[in-house]
Amino acid sequence: xxxxxxxxxxxxxxxxxxxxxxxxxxxxxxxxxxxxxxxxxxxxxxxxxxxxxxxxxxxxxxxxxxxxxxxxxxxxxxxxxxxxxxxxxxxxxxxxxxxxxxxxxxxxxxxxxxxxxxxxxxxxxxxxxxxxxxxxxxxxxxxxxxxxxxxxxxxxxxxxxxxxxxxxxxxxxxxxxxxxxxxxxxxxxxxxxxxxxxxxxxxxxxxxxxxxxxxxxxxxxxxxxxxxxxxxxxxxxxxxxxxxxxxxxxxxxxxxxxxxxxxxxxxxxxxxxxxxxx
Amino acid sequence: xxxxxxxxxxxxxxxxxxxxxxxxxxxxxxxxxxxxxxxxxxxxxxxxxxxxxxxxxxxxxxxxxxxxxxxxxxxxxxxxxxxxxxxxxxxxxxxxxxxxxxxxxxxxxxxxxxxxxxxxxxxxxxxxxxxxxxxxxxxxxxxxxxxxxxxxxxxxxxxxxxxxxxxxxxxxxxxxxxxxxxxxxxxxxxxxxxxxxxxxxxxxxxxxxxxxxxxxxxxxxxxxxxxxxxxxxxxxxxxxxxxxxxxxxxxxxxxxxxxxxxxxxxxxxxxxxxxxxx
Numbered sequence: 001x002x003x004x005x006x007x008x009x010x011x012x013x014x015x016x017x018x019x020x021x022x023x024x025x026x027x028x029x030x031x032x033x034x035x036x037x038x039x040x041x042x043x044x045x046x047x048x049x050x051x052x053x054x055x056x057x058x059x060x061x062x063x064x065x066x067x068x069x070x071x072x073x074x075x076x077x078x079x080x081x082x083x084x085x086x087x088x089x090x091x092x093x094x095x096x097x098x099x100x101x102x103x104x105x106x107x108x109x110x111x112x113x114x115x116x117x118x119x120x121x122x123x124x125x126x127x128x129x130x131x132x133x134x135x136x137x138x139x140x141x142x143x144x145x146x147x148x149x150x151x152x153x154x155x156x157x158x159x160x161x162x163x164x165x166x167x168x169x170x171x172x173x174x175x176x177x178x179x180x181x182x183x184x185x186x187x188x189x190x191x192x193x194x195x196x197x198x199x200x201x202x203x204x205x206x207x208x209x210x211x212x213x214x215x216x217x218x219x220x221x222x223x224x225x226x227x228x229x230x231x232x233x234x235x236x237x238x239x240x241x242x243x244x245x246x247x248x249x250x251x252x253x254x255x256x257x258x259x260x261x262x263x264x265x266x267x268x269x270x271x272x273x274x275x276x277x278x
Numbered sequence: 279x280x281x282x283x284x285x286x287x288x289x290x291x292x293x294x295x296x297x298x299x300x301x302x303x304x305x306x307x308x309x310x311x312x313x314x315x316x317x318x319x320x321x322x323x324x325x326x327x328x329x330x331x332x333x334x335x336x337x338x339x340x341x342x343x344x345x346x347x348x349x350x351x352x353x354x355x356x357x358x359x360x361x362x363x364x365x366x367x368x369x370x371x372x373x374x375x376x377x378x379x380x381x382x383x384x385x386x387x388x389x390x391x392x393x394x395x396x397x398x399x400x401x402x403x404x405x406x407x408x409x410x411x412x413x414x415x416x417x418x419x420x421x422x423x424x425x426x427x428x429x430x431x432x433x434x435x436x437x438x439x440x441x442x443x444x445x446x447x448x449x450x451x452x453x454x455x456x457x458x459x460x461x462x463x464x465x466x467x468x469x470x471x472x473x474x475x476x477x478x479x480x481x482x483x484x485x486x487x488x489x490x491x492x493x494x495x496x497x498x499x500x501x502x503x504x505x506x507x508x509x510x511x512x513x514x515x516x517x518x519x520x521x522x523x524x525x526x527x528x529x530x531x532x533x534x535x536x537x538x539x540x541x542x543x544x545x546x547x548x549x550x551x552x553x554x555x556x
Contacts, residue, residue: 020544026301034391093386108371113312266298
């Protein structure tokens with residue numbers, strides 16, 4: 001469809017919003033990933049919520065298009081029409097997310113949409129509280145530190161040290177308000193060849209994480225270089241025994257090696273049938 | 279445009295993806311917020327990545343439309359055309375995010391987009407590592423527990439107990455790979471009326487959080503009911519003195535009371551001019 005030179009031009013991609021910019025960024029990055037031969041310089045501009053800021057933003061966009069010698073790409077979720085118009089006048093391709101979809105939604109729902117910035121904030125106080133509570137729960141029940149609140153857990157992740165338990169628990173809390181505790185499978189547990197006593201009453205809440213020994217070895221070496229803990233021999237042993245325990249005890253599990261924290265978290269939710277709390 | 283009865287019908291909104299579903303969910307929720315008189319039952323269906331799962335999903339959608347007596351709304355980011363076609367045949371309004379925007383992007387960029395699921399995973403290993411490192415940094419440097427690694431911090435949040443420091447640090451780490459430490463402003467610091475000695479070398483990295491005393495009082499009462507710590511008198515005193523310290527020491531600050539964790543994090547980035555690390 002085009003010459004090589006066009007395809008490899010550097011472009012600037014802007015994610016613009018009158019809020020955090022998180023939605024326009026997530027969607028924009030996801031779309032741009034489909035154009036893997038292009039190099040995009042990504043710039044997020046949140047809180048563009050006044051005409052003055054819109055004019056400043058428009059200047060930044062035009063400078064980028066001029067500098068790159070190619071139109072900037074804009075992904076925006078600006079609610080206010082007047083502000084959006086200022087951005088629309090720039091020399092750029094505007095992927096106008098709200099404009100594209102509010103029309104069809106209004107038609108189907110038979111009502112006009114309301115255009116007010118920040119409306120979510122007020123109604124989301126309970127969501128906020130739920131998430132903070134879940135984050136505190138994850139922190140308090142991290143790494144087997146405490147176990148007496150396991151009865152309140154939605155899920156208890158188990159796995160060898162550095163298999164991804166803590167970030168996953170925090171993500172489940174932050175994104176979905178899920179109370180996730182985690183308990184490390186240590187060498188002693190492995191030597192005993194049985195499920196740690198403390199976990200037995202909560203068997204149906206357990207979910208096992210595993211990881212490829214090579215990757216585990218790399219991660220542990222960053223933390224404690226050249227230790228027995230980080231040796232490939234030790235990693236092999238621990239992973240093998242943990243996986244054996246999951247099978248023996250029929251605990252659902254997943255291998256985290258090739259997944260992002262988001263993917264690990266959402267896959268656990270599907271596999272363990274955990275419902276979001278917010 | 280319509281009668282009241284239509285406007286208040288309950289509908290089911292589906293966020294469907296062959297990945298985590300986080301993007302379609304973020305965009306969908308954001309769009310549905312504009313229709314505040316409607317009640318939407320929200321269902322996220324991630325990892326719909328085979329024709330078999332697509333058929334199952336289609337059945338779920340059709341049942342929902344039938345049960346509600348009104349078309350379900352689908353927000354999808356399914357990459358595979360064959361899978362998307364199965365979903366499109368359902369009795370629902372499909373907000374087809376990729377279909378809407380890949381066309382204009384292809385035209386502007388002069389190339390066809392590539393349609394491969396999960397492509398991001400492989401290229402994102404460095405992003406993953408950066409985030410895990412930042413999460414570990416936030417956990418290790420939480421609540422003034424350790425201060426010797428403050429030279430590695432991108433930002434150090436300060437504020438009274440329960441003003442929102444920990445969740446904000448974790449969010450900055452998880453979403454942007456930013457190394458954020460936090461240090462609690464305690465009663466002793468307030469009595470001394472000066473910036474804690476340990477923070478002085480890092481003055482340019484400090485960012486202050488504050489909160490309305492009423493809200494702080496509520497939050498603290500959940501943690502330690504009827505304590506001196508949770509009393510409105512104590513909350514008033516601590517907040518007042520902390521704000522005074524920020525002004526005296528010219529430390530940028532923000533009031534967290536009416537904001538979500540995402541908003542607090544992104545506003546700090548703008549105010550303190552911190553760049554994302556991934």
